[in-house]
Amino acid sequence: MSRRALGLFALGLLITVFVAVVLSQFASSEPDGLEYVAEDQGFANTAEDHDLADAPLADYGENLESSGAISTGVAGFIGVIAALGVGFGLFWLIRAPNTDSPRRTS
């Protein structure tokens, strides 16, 4: 990557981390559209507890938040790194040969 491309990538990552770590503190805790409809229409009771409901990061750290060990912000940061890492891994593995892109500009 060129220096400008690297800078833009860093800026994008910074914004992403800000959203996951800081903005997430202000997210609404009201049910989302599907949960709302499920309660409204009377099928919310068919939902089962998640198999991993006791996992440390379940519900974005809510399990451990009371013990002060982890917060939504930390969970968000871990999630961003995980998504970035898995994304990089998969897309790097399946990337197309560079020779296919004759109009390469960067």
Place this chain on the structure above:
Amino acid sequence: MHIPDGVIGPGVSAAAGVVAAGGFGVAVSRARRYLTDRLVPLAALVTAFVFAGQMINFPVLPGMSGHLIGGVLAAVLVGPWAGFLVIAIVLMIQAFLFADGGLTALGLNIVNMALIGGVVGYGVYRVVFRFAGSRPDRVALSAGIAAFVSVPLAGMGFVFEFALGGTAESLSIGAILAAMLGTHLLIGIGEGFITFFVVGAVMKARPDLVYGSPTFSGRRTEELMS
């Protein structure tokens, strides 16, 4: 928008799992035709951004919130099939790391958000973009409009699955359809605005990397400007 375990029966959930796995295979084989190594960092960044964006529930009605799906956002930026993979990765991380979205419902959620929200949403984008004159300065607006439409579409995916395999008895599918449509049209407004601003920002910074734009410098698997 994430379906938990138990709401849709095992048969329909398994069928959706098969569709999702098939979609994943198609997505890998399509994406590897155009996703050159210079596009890899953007695709990874979009994956991280969609994860972060989905954490932000914004208020919609008293007692109800909504959050980004990111299907059209990802599809316009990195193409519909790499976009499918973006959303699928996010859903897997949410289900396995954060207990968000049931494990047996993973296929259902991939069908609704990655396949319908992303790949079908990209089809909507192409139609809107053509109507808008196929100009680079209309990419973000077209993406925003398609993103708005994609949310009720994904919601319809749930209603279809519920009609086929919902475990709750004696409920009115018509009432659920109306409720899902109404609420998700409202949530779609948020999806549209976020998509408009994010795609607009990337169009300003690197229009050559935006798959859905005529300024894209790589090769596409299908011809966009016809």
